[in-house]
Amino acid sequence: MYLENINSPADVKKLSYKELNDLGSEIRTSLLQKLSEHGGHFGPNFGMVEATIALHYVFNSPKDKIVFDVSHQSYVHKMLTGRKDAFLYPERYDDVSGYTEPQESEHDFFVIGHTSTSVSLASGLAKGRDLTGGDENIIAVIGDGSLSGGEAFEGLDYAAELGTNLIIIVNDNQMSIAENHGGLYRNLQELRESNGECECNFFKAMGLDYTYVADGNNIEALVAAFSTVKDIQHPVVVHINTVKGKGYKPAELDKEAYHWRTPFDVETGKPKVDYGNGENYADITARYLLKKMREDRRVVGITSGTPTVMGFTPERRKEAGKQFVDVGIAEEHAVALASGIAANGGKPVYGVYSTFIQRAYDQLSQDLCINNNPAVLLVFWGSLSAMNDVTHLCFFDIPLISNIPNIVYLAPTCKEEYLAMLEWSMRQNEHPVAIRVPATEVTGCHETVDTDYSELNRYKVVRRGSKVAVVALGSFFGLGESVTAMLKEKADIDATLINPRYITGVDEPLMEELKAGHQLVVTLEDGVLDGGFGEKITRYYGAADMKVLNYGARKEFTDRFDVQELLRANRLTDEQIVEDILSIVH
Amino acid sequence: MYLENINSPADVKKLSYKELNDLGSEIRTSLLQKLSEHGGHFGPNFGMVEATIALHYVFNSPKDKIVFDVSHQSYVHKMLTGRKDAFLYPERYDDVSGYTEPQESEHDFFVIGHTSTSVSLASGLAKGRDLTGGDENIIAVIGDGSLSGGEAFEGLDYAAELGTNLIIIVNDNQMSIAENHGGLYRNLQELRESNGECECNFFKAMGLDYTYVADGNNIEALVAAFSTVKDIQHPVVVHINTVKGKGYKPAELDKEAYHWRTPFDVETGKPKVDYGNGENYADITARYLLKKMREDRRVVGITSGTPTVMGFTPERRKEAGKQFVDVGIAEEHAVALASGIAANGGKPVYGVYSTFIQRAYDQLSQDLCINNNPAVLLVFWGSLSAMNDVTHLCFFDIPLISNIPNIVYLAPTCKEEYLAMLEWSMRQNEHPVAIRVPATEVTGCHETVDTDYSELNRYKVVRRGSKVAVVALGSFFGLGESVTAMLKEKADIDATLINPRYITGVDEPLMEELKAGHQLVVTLEDGVLDGGFGEKITRYYGAADMKVLNYGARKEFTDRFDVQELLRANRLTDEQIVEDILSIVH
Known part of the structure; x- marks a missing residue:
């Protein structure tokens, strides 16, 4: 040899x-x-x-x-x-x-x-x-x-x-x-x-x-x-x-199929593990969009070289015909194209991995947001738990997108909420809307979800309590549920639990309201802390007596990390968060 | 007619x-x-x-x-x-x-x-x-x-x-x-x-x-x-x-010269107002770099189609020869080129307007910062007072650059400090360094400046006082001086004045120190608040008793604004800031 x-x-x-x-x-x-x-x-x-x-x-x-x-x-x-x-x-x-x-x-x-x-x-x-x-x-x-x-x-x-x-x-x-x-x-x-x-x-x-x-x-x-x-x-x-x-x-x-491959059987070429059984958000998205396309010829899906991120397999691309566009690896063009389509009466929906949307910051800002065209952007895999190669980190999309004016960045927490937000974003004509598609397994919603998101920055109080308010964004909503349950169990604290839904703004009236009966607001976001969601809430309370703890990842490039270790290193487990909370609230 | x-x-x-x-x-x-x-x-x-x-x-x-x-x-x-x-x-x-x-x-x-x-x-x-x-x-x-x-x-x-x-x-x-x-x-x-x-x-x-x-x-x-x-x-x-x-x-x-033109005499073609008399940072930069180029053939200036932003007039470009590169309007390439040059022993300095650096976010993150190559980036005109067309706003560079890991983003407040930082950034081999060139008129420094910036995130306490600490970043350092002077005059408060110098990190030991004797920390930054510098300091104090006020611009697209009006609308005049401070500190 x-x-x-x-x-x-x-x-x-x-x-x-x-x-x-x-x-x-x-x-x-x-x-x-x-x-x-x-x-x-x-x-x-x-x-x-x-x-x-x-x-x-x-x-x-x-x-x-x-x-x-x-x-x-x-x-x-x-x-x-x-x-x-x-x-x-x-x-x-x-x-x-x-x-x-x-x-x-x-x-x-x-x-x-x-x-x-x-x-x-x-x-x-x-x-x-x-x-x-x-x-x-x-x-x-x-x-x-x-x-x-x-x-x-x-x-x-x-x-x-x-x-x-x-x-x-x-x-x-x-x-x-x-x-x-x-x-x-x-x-x-x-x-x-x-x-x-x-x-x-x-x-x-x-x-x-x-x-x-x-x-x-x-x-x-x-x-x-x-x-x-x-x-x-x-x-x-x-x-x-x-x-x-x-x-x-x-x-x-x-x-x-063989560009990148999960483990497979050499004889048959078939994957060793079948990931296809459970529901996933790519599939949900494609099925939703194909239905929309059939109903409305103005609807068009856009990908920049990764059609399956949004569930568009070769068969589905064929079915969509001219209502699905693959621009090749060209994220800048994809965003500008979406803006142009929206400006001329079309209904563009661009699906993209979190790690790749950062290739189009200027197009988001200039081509799309200054022009305030109602294109829809679906950001997939935005999470600390998505890809773990240093070149493919998926946790910088919140600072990237949410600090641009005019865009509405939404964070659904479950399947029905995702679909309701997607439906609204395609129906409205007021804003560019991005949706941070949940990076979790597909879960149904525990409560009925709203269908209209046009009143911006109204957070949803899921459970009203006192002392502590947990603002748990998108994919970290489950962590918020777990933290509040543990607070009850360990310290008999009935914490308030909030699903903020909007990444791009602070619900100021609600934040004012929380001043009554709460000593601490905790923010949870499945991304980097610096420039992110939680800091804006902390800034809002800067001159108030409210204490605020922000949870998310430190700003650093980490390669091939173990997700659980990363979460622990950033004090992002429910136990750690509860420990921190209880050191402040008694 | x-x-x-x-x-x-x-x-x-x-x-x-x-x-x-x-x-x-x-x-x-x-x-x-x-x-x-x-x-x-x-x-x-x-x-x-x-x-x-x-x-x-x-x-x-x-x-x-x-x-x-x-x-x-x-x-x-x-x-x-x-x-x-x-x-x-x-x-x-x-x-x-x-x-x-x-x-x-x-x-x-x-x-x-x-x-x-x-x-x-x-x-x-x-x-x-x-x-x-x-x-x-x-x-x-x-x-x-x-x-x-x-x-x-x-x-x-x-x-x-x-x-x-x-x-x-x-x-x-x-x-x-x-x-x-x-x-x-x-x-x-x-x-x-x-x-x-x-x-x-x-x-x-x-x-x-x-x-x-x-x-x-x-x-x-x-x-x-x-x-x-x-x-x-x-x-x-x-x-x-x-x-x-x-x-x-x-x-x-x-x-x-006639691409864009200030008012001029039709007969002679000469500008009506001669802007050329006073010193300016473009000119200072070009003179510094030309000297460096003569001393060290590894030094190379880079522009993406706007050579005069860094003072490189046609004559100076000729003088620099192969040590000055105009890549045309291609900011992405400019950043990657700089990273490659630094990786192979050169000393690249890329000068770019604040509004255009946002065209290269992914290259900053991937090509430059993940690779941690010691290229130098000079960000010009980063300020609320620079260009006022909505498409050319120069106040989003702080959230854009400073939330990327590895890069050191510096904010000099005066001429000697700028030159000292530039000198250090070209000498060191540890980090990509960006400098937010002051967008003010050229002012000399009141104090001696440090020559070594390798110990990151050490802010400089310019005047030590009590009750209020004003952290005044870069081009807003003058505003900080004015605010502290007014606090003394109006309320006999001897405020602490801090030149943070580093945009990319919080001086945590200093922040701890301030807890003694101070009730309020005020941050001032010449840019948008969302995702910016001040929020990081506020987050640091989230669970502490310290009150924090962040000053900067609201996140919004504004077209052809009057600078003074924009500053007032964002409560960025010294009177407004002092009024806010005195409503908290007595």
Whole structure:
């Protein structure tokens, strides 16, 4: 076995083409083994096996610096740069992160997880090299739908002016997470079909040199192409045509499902755990929207490359037809598009992960909120308990969205409330509305929910008590229930429990009312504290005698954390909160 | 005179070509008169006179909908759509805003002020039209450097897939605010030089139909081109070659200076008020950086299309050579580039207006802060007293930047402190550092300033007193001095005065210390309150007996406000603050 003896790229360089191909097979076997047991990004890595081997065969990492876009396709790179054990031995599987990580290896230069950044980051490395008089190769690897993000274009536009060595590998696997969208991908198709020789060439139009590799899964062809551009003294694009999921039939056939995969049975390709049985908010959303679409042709769903976040499977996308738009990975455009649609009589609903909505702050502020158009934004997975990679944290959406004027950001606590808010948001024409879709399991509401949310910032008093008032936002409403129950049990305190519903404002009359009979207000939010919801309530009480405790997460970047540990470290368990409360209220 | 009789586009349609040309001359005369007295965007409007006339001659606004990118070139559009009086009569000059504004006219569809948004917004209108069964033309007018922003690319990429009517006018005046940068602009040059016929065509590569107008200041040629694409049933780009500043020699000769212009003498072109005499922070910054660049070749200044925000005039850019980079209007790339440069040994300093840094939130968070690279960011004009157009508000940068982990955001209060912080930020290698450059007139410091800021979040007690502590951030330090002086004078209170210096953290030991001898802490920040600096201090004291008052601006979008009125409306005058304090502290 070759892989076991690869401790650095130097060991790759010793092998013959025959041996490199065998190494590729071994890598696929290990990847299949690990990913079927452990889950992870499947298709992107299977497609990049040969290209990664060829990169390390030709270039001299870490002197030559390779920057992987999104870096979800860097598994093979990790295997060849001293981290093979994390792919060979089950007990070591968690030794490495799913993305590049400079703290793991000198062969990694950035922590990367969002798309479309590699060309810009690499051109920064190139400029740094030029300023300090270095002579290394700088290589950006971009593909898998990342080209559609505006930052990638800004990077290419700048790269063309750089005038020194920068090698941009475009890994064209004909896919984004789902199918590709946008005019650019038609040009990639023309380039593939003309063996890179069609007159109209996007990269050349951008002022870049260009070369094409028809079989991007052929090590010899790749080595030849990379050797030609090595040490080149101007920026160049190497367009390689690869097969996403290459080498495992089910992944080649269903590229979307195998982009990222939970553990599965290698024989059948079926998931080991079926997550499909319980109700979930993605599914609820898609079913609701499809019904709406049938009733009202103005309704349109929008995604930026992740249609299943809102339950739009390929079948449902087909059913929705022109009433569902995938703009590709282009969150800025998605927000502006939604604003424009709303301005011209449509009913747009844009569904997006919490971690990705931050790619469109200026569009939220300028294109949408200044114009106050009634578009609807569904923010999914906004929670400390959602994704736990440092690049995919889902707990900054509250400070991001809620400090922008005009938008109404709602936090439903249960299924019926979510649907009622969604219904209202689509019916009204007064505000842009965002909904923080519960990140919990689906729970029914204990009480009847309101249907009209047009009187803004009216919190709901779920249980009226005294001494302590717990304001429990959205996904943390359950925590609020638990805290109030424990206060009763431990200290016979009948606390007031409030479902604030509105993230974007303080219910000032209610806060005034609480001054009678309450000594302490406690806020709970499933996100970062800094700039968040609770601070606004604390500010309201700044000059009053009311004491306030804010619960949420400290402002910090945490990688691959254990959720329970994170909650404990931030004193977010019911026991800890009750302990704090009882140290103040007696 | 024709212009006086133009009350709507219908009146434009009645004129012959001869009369349309005379109308164009009258428009230029009025524009020159108004802008020389009033100031405003000069070059963009002078270049668009003929194209705007032709648009309204051919299309039927407001049924047909024209979306102007940045909308700083919409003055002629306003003159032709019932708002001519605001350009003809000095007493009416302030009747209209400098940007499109739906509240002014049914011919305006969005409030727009940031670049690169028009194609996305227009494609939203087009999609809305298609959903509701309309048949109007949707026209986006983009140019003046706006194409380099990622959102424009995302919009073009989507437009190519739209499949229905969308007309994209590319107003190619060969300029951004300063000269254009990036590979794309080389392709525009090739297109101009080949009369639109060169093989490699960026727009065609993006999947768009394309047509070229060699003389974009010729009404007949434009009318012919627009007539051809009117009611077209697919997206098309009309590339028009115009002269920025056309018709006024000084503006044609110095396009950068005449992009936006303060009042000037029509004969000489010289500004009526010379702002150049006093010291300013842009100038201080450029002089400091040029010296640094000479001493250290690793130092590099970065701008995203606005080099003079940091004092880099054309002469200074020339002097800096490869140590100054203008990436064009591409803030996302600028931040990622800076991170990459810092990761490879360079010393990048990116200067940017407060209102534009919000275009790069995700890059600040992901490309820069997660990677914790020591790039330096200079945020200029962050203040309630900076720009007062609703699209250019400069008071959201504190919530935007300061709630991101890892970055150190500093707020100097005077010249020497600014320079000391800048010097430290470039010397250190531990953190990304942003500096909120004072938005005040340049003032010297009353005290010696520290040179080392590596012990984070240590506020400086400028004067130690009792009862009241005033924490006065950055540009509001002067307000803090004034408030404490007034407290002494009116109530004989010797208040403690604190210069917090760090926006990104609370000096907890000092806050503890203040509990002795103080009843009230007052925070002052020159920005929006929500998610800002003061709330963090209030949260710290949530469970304590300390009372806290936070001063800053309410979260709202305000257009063309009077600064003094805004300050009073937010109780931000020293008298109001002292009145509030004395109602609490006796």
